[in-house]
Amino acid sequence: MSSSEFFGYATMGYIVAMIMYIVFIAFKNERLGFSASIITIIGFSCHTIAFIMRWLDSYSMGIGRAPLTNLYESIVFFVWCLMLGYLVIEYKYKYRFFGAFVTPIAGMALGFVGLTGMSQEIQPLVPALKSNWLLAHVTMSFIAYSAFALSFVTALLYLVVATEKKSEGAYIFWTIAGSVFFIIIAAMGIDYVRYALVEGVKFESQNYLLTSTFLNPNKTITFLSYLVSILIIVIVWHYGFVLKNLLISFKIKTAILDELTYKMVAVGFPIFTLGGLIFGAIWADQAWGVYWSWDPKETWSLITWLFYAGYLHARMLKGWRGNKVAIIAVVGFITVVFTYLGVNIFLAGLHSYGDLS
Amino acid sequence: MKKEKLDTGIEKKNIIDRVWKFLASVKLGIILISLIAFTSIIGTIIEQNVQPEKTMKFFVKLFGPELAPKAYVVAQKLDFTDMYNSTWFLSILFIFSVNLIVCSLERLPAIYRAVNEPLKPLNIEAFNKYSIKKHFKLKGNMENAKKTIYPIIKRLGFKTEGERSIGIYQYYAQKGMKTRYAVYVIHLSIIVIFAGAVIGNLFGFNGYLNLPEGSKSSLAYTRDGKQHPLGFTIKCDDFNVDFYGNSDMPSNYTSWLTVIDNGVEVIKTKHIQVNKPLQYEGYTFYQSSYGPIPDNNEVLLVFKVTPKGGKPQFVSVGKNGNFNIESTKLTGKIVTFSPALAFDEEDKPYTYTKMLNNPAALVSFTEDGQPKYDRLILKRYSETWELPDGHKVELVDYFGYQYTGLQVRKDPGVWIVYLGCILMAIGLYASFFLNHKKIWVYLTDEKGYIDIKIAASANKHKQGYEIKIDTLLKKYIFKEKTTK
Ligand code: HEM
Numbered sequence: 001m002s003s004s005e006f007f008g009y010a011t012m013g014y015i016v017a018m019i020m021y022i023v024f025i026a027f028k029n030e031r032l033g034f035s036a037s038i039i040t041i042i043g044f045s046c047h048t049i050a051f052i053m054r055w056l057d058s059y060s061m062g063i064g065r066a067p068l069t070n071l072y073e074s075i076v077f078f079v080w081c082l083m084l085g086y087l088v089i090e091y092k093y094k095y096r097f098f099g100a101f102v103t104p105i106a107g108m109a110l111g112f113v114g115l116t117g118m119s120q121e122i123q124p125l126v127p128a129l130k131s132n133w134l135l136a137h138v139t140m141s142f143i144a145y146s147a148f149a150l151s152f153v154t155a156l157l158y159l160v161v162a163t164e165k166k167s168e169g170a171y172i173f174w175t176i177a178g179s180v181f182f183i184i185i186a187a188m189g190i191d192y193v194r195y196a197l198v199e200g201v202k203f204e205s206q207n208y209l210l211t212s213t214f215l216n217p218n219k220t221i222t223f224l225s226y227l228v229s230i231l232i233i234v235i236v237w238h239y240g241f242v243l244k245n246l247l248i249s250f251k252i253k254t255a256i257l258d259e260l261t262y263k264m265v266a267v268g269f270p271i272f273t274l275g276g277l278i279f280g281a282i283w284a285d286q287a288w289g290v291y292w293s294w295d296p297k298e299t300w301s302l303i304t305w306l307f308y309a310g311y312l313h314a315r316m317l318k319g320w321r322g323n324k325v326a327i328i329a330v331v332g333f334i335t336v337v338f339t340y341l342g343v344n345i346f347l348a349g350l351h352s353y354g355d356l357s
Numbered sequence: 358m359k360k361e362k363l364d365t366g367i368e369k370k371n372i373i374d375r376v377w378k379f380l381a382s383v384k385l386g387i388i389l390i391s392l393i394a395f396t397s398i399i400g401t402i403i404e405q406n407v408q409p410e411k412t413m414k415f416f417v418k419l420f421g422p423e424l425a426p427k428a429y430v431v432a433q434k435l436d437f438t439d440m441y442n443s444t445w446f447l448s449i450l451f452i453f454s455v456n457l458i459v460c461s462l463e464r465l466p467a468i469y470r471a472v473n474e475p476l477k478p479l480n481i482e483a484f485n486k487y488s489i490k491k492h493f494k495l496k497g498n499m500e501n502a503k504k505t506i507y508p509i510i511k512r513l514g515f516k517t518e519g520e521r522s523i524g525i526y527q528y529y530a531q532k533g534m535k536t537r538y539a540v541y542v543i544h545l546s547i548i549v550i551f552a553g554a555v556i557g558n559l560f561g562f563n564g565y566l567n568l569p570e571g572s573k574s575s576l577a578y579t580r581d582g583k584q585h586p587l588g589f590t591i592k593c594d595d596f597n598v599d600f601y602g603n604s605d606m607p608s609n610y611t612s613w614l615t616v617i618d619n620g621v622e623v624i625k626t627k628h629i630q631v632n633k634p635l636q637y638e639g640y641t642f643y644q645s646s647y648g649p650i651p652d653n654n655e656v657l658l659v660f661k662v663t664p665k666g667g668k669p670q671f672v673s674v675g676k677n678g679n680f681n682i683e684s685t686k687l688t689g690k691i692v693t694f695s696p697a698l699a700f701d702e703e704d705k706p707y708t709y710t711k712m713l714n715n716p717a718a719l720v721s722f723t724e725d726g727q728p729k730y731d732r733l734i735l736k737r738y739s740e741t742w743e744l745p746d747g748h749k750v751e752l753v754d755y756f757g758y759q760y761t762g763l764q765v766r767k768d769p770g771v772w773i774v775y776l777g778c779i780l781m782a783i784g785l786y787a788s789f790f791l792n793h794k795k796i797w798v799y800l801t802d803e804k805g806y807i808d809i810k811i812a813a814s815a816n817k818h819k820q821g822y823e824i825k826i827d828t829l830l831k832k833y834i835f836k837e838k839t840t841k
Contacts, residue, residue, distance in 0.1 A: 124601045124606060124608060125608075126606070126607060126608075127607060127608065127609050127610055127630065127631040127632070127644075130631070130632060131632045266789050267789075269785075269789070270785035270786065270788075270789045270790075273781065273782075273785055274781075274782050274785065278778045278781065278782065281774075281778070282775075282778075285771070286632050286633075286634065287631055287632050287643070288643060288645065288764065289563075289634065289641055289643040289645070289764045289765075289766040290563070290766070291771065291774060292554070294400060294405060294441045296401035299397050299398075299400060299401045300401060302394075302397060303394045303397055303398065306390050306391075306393060306394040306397075307394060309390055310387050310390045310391060310394070313383055313386055313387050313390070314387055316383055317383060317384060317387070343401070347401060347402065
């Protein structure tokens with residue numbers, strides 16, 4: 001079997017596990033939860049095999065490098081770290097409900113890979129990318145990103161459990177952030193159903209992302225998509241307490257969620273500082289002769305870093321403890337996503353140079 | 358009169374005090390961190406340091422042709438087109454540094470005291486207030502109990518201090534006090550990195566030098582084209598691009614450079630590549646770009662000629678020159694040359710780029726002045742090197758056609774920046790992965806058995822610490838089946 005077949009099984013495993021985790025939360029069926037965990041582990045094993053095989057493949061092609069050098073490979077690695085981190089937390093804290101919120105992030109990342117049709121080939125490296133500093137930089141950045149992704153989930157759950165009043169800023173914040181998260185996943189799901197199942201499209205070299213909904217050429221559908229989104233946000237805002245009650249029935253405490261968020265940031269922050277900023281700077285210094293040039297990617301990494309530094313310090317202020325700090329952690333992960341994808345897509349689009357490939 | 362003076366004195370002190378407190382506050386720190394983060398975004402949206410026309414075009418795209426000139430004036434006033442070097446942005450960074458320094462100085466004395474304060478013995482009345490606590494009894498006398506407990510304390514890495522009073526024995530110890538400084542090492546490292554950056558900006562040089570193959574220069578150029586004397590001469594012996602297989606995807610750019618100082622070749626034909634620069638006298642030369650010089654007439658085609666059964670020889674030929682194949686009567690004459698040969702649908706040859714992607718030479722061979730055959734020799738395709746008579750003519754290089762683009766930098770601050778990075782890494786490690794641990798073990802003799810109370814605390818990673826204590830207790834004590 002080939003690396004991409006194993007990867008296909010892993011993707012399938014994660015999607016099935018996601019659905020099972022969500023049903024598990026809704027009905028609290030312990031067996032279902034247990035099966036979801038097992039499937040996650042199987043998916044993760046396939047993922048690991050796929051990763052190793054791809055590495056070996058690059059050697060047999062005479063290119064010989066760790067599979068961590070383009071957008072596709074880095075997203076796949078991100079998901080791997082994310083699932084590993086999740087499995088460790090599940091094992092240590094016995095919090096299975098957590099899976100219902102982490103697997104969607106994995107699904108989103110993998111869906112993004114598929115729908116944008118980005119190149120999945122093993123490509124040789126251009127000279128500037130041949131550097132061990134770069135390799136360390138990318139690897140550590142993605143380990144940190146997955147820790148931040150986990151802190152995003154715990155911070156969001158913190159807000160769900162800790163807030164109640166519909167007029168409260170933090171409540172409105174989480175219902176909007178949570179809805180947007182859900183809407184994007186749902187829109188990607190619609191793309192998949194339409195293109196993969198109905199039209200039988202093979203995702204290659206063409207960007208299908210959100211073209212069934214928000215980016216539909218048909219203006220009516222686009223308009224409807226936004227309308228439905230607003231509706232979803234209002235519904236979530238109105239019935240947010242249902243999710244809160246569900247979570248409370250799992251006996252989770254805000255203190256533990258806050259602690260978990262901090263722990264994830266405390267793992268991600270030093271790794272990101274060293275790998276993301278320092279190693280990145282050393283690489284830039286060796287390749288271009290400037291360790292810092294304020295280019296958009298670098299600057300957005302710095303912004304992300306500053307956000308998490310802000311998070312660490314905000315926890316020290318008494319008046320900020322709780323909701324405000326959790327909001328910073330949620331926004332922190334949004335800056336992570338923007339640093340990685342937004343800079344390539346939006347900013348590059350703004351200046352019309354380069355694109356996804 | 359007197360009273361008034363006194364008052365203003367106090368007021369002055371109050372103001373200084375207030376300013377100091379303001380500068381020492383973590384809240385200000387968070388506000389500044391957010392301010393830097395949010396303002397930085399501007400420079401990622403508006404392209405920095407580009408020609409005004411480009412910025413204008415961008416504003417037209419963003420605001421439409423009517424508002425664009427107004428937006429441009431505003432952006433210009435606020436230095437948005439070069440914001441990271443603007444006074445206002447640098448001022449924020451400056452205030453941030455002051456905040457960081459003052460805030461750290463404000464807290465250091467207390468931390469110093471906390472680090473150097475000797476550990477107090479266990480306060481037995483407050484035993485329940487300690488964050489980690491274990492209570493159990495062991496059969497036997499005090500000496501036995503001490504022998505059992507001691508290895509646990511040692512395994513936890515403590516040097517014990519003991520205290521004895523009648524019927525009671527106490528161990529207490531702490532370690533990792535110094536990790537409390539770690540945060541301040543991180544803060545210091547930021548200041549060190551800033552200092553390095555400032556020194557680099559004030560005393561450094563950042564420019565470029567485009568050197569055609571075979572030529573030399575003792576000058577580099579700044580971005581705006583000003584000359585900058587290097588104090589020595591640098592020569593490009595050769596430049597080459599390697600490609601992956603027969604594709605046009607470059608795999609390596611290599612320049613061979615020679616440094617001449619006071620007439621002496623101090624560095625001879627050293628090759629540099631991307632990620633592998635050359636350093637001399639504080640200057641670093643990076644391989645950064647390259648390009649063709651199509652109108653250079655002093656180019657040389659370099660062939661490696663191997664007569665049938667003979668030894669290979671390198672020959673260099675001018676644009677329309679000739680060369681002989683040794684020990685034969687064959688002469689090759691260059692008819693034409695293409696840096697990047699391709700064939701269109703009708704099989705007509707054409708040059709698809711000015712770069713040396715697929716160099717090809719059309720060579721006309723004569724024997725004793727009689728035309729014999731014409732060959733198209735391509736650098737990339739070894740099958741074109743074979744002549745019908747068994748001789749081999751390989752096209753090795755087209756020398757003098759390309760220039761190498763070097764980035765030239767002198768940055769006396771870079772080592773300070775790296776020092777700051779190392780400090781930061783150490784500080785981060787100590788701050789996030791190490792902790793300050795304390796332990797108290799309190800033994801009371803209770804006729805036939807010993808009552809043991811263990812209390813412990815840590816400023817971080819409490820859970821891990823407790824798990825470690827539990828594991829050791831299990832290993833050394835509870836395997837011996839005693840009362841709990
Ligand atoms: C971006 C720059 C900064 C970085 C990377 C940074 C880094 C850190 C880190 C990693 C910690 C430990 C946090 C924890 O253990 O949860 C910390 C603590 C702290 N920082 Fe910063 N810091 C920065 C800026 C500032 C500024 C501007 C101030 C001043 C207002 C400040 C004041 C403090 C204080 C008071 C502590 C707690 C010290 C202690 O626990 O003894 N930091 N800093």
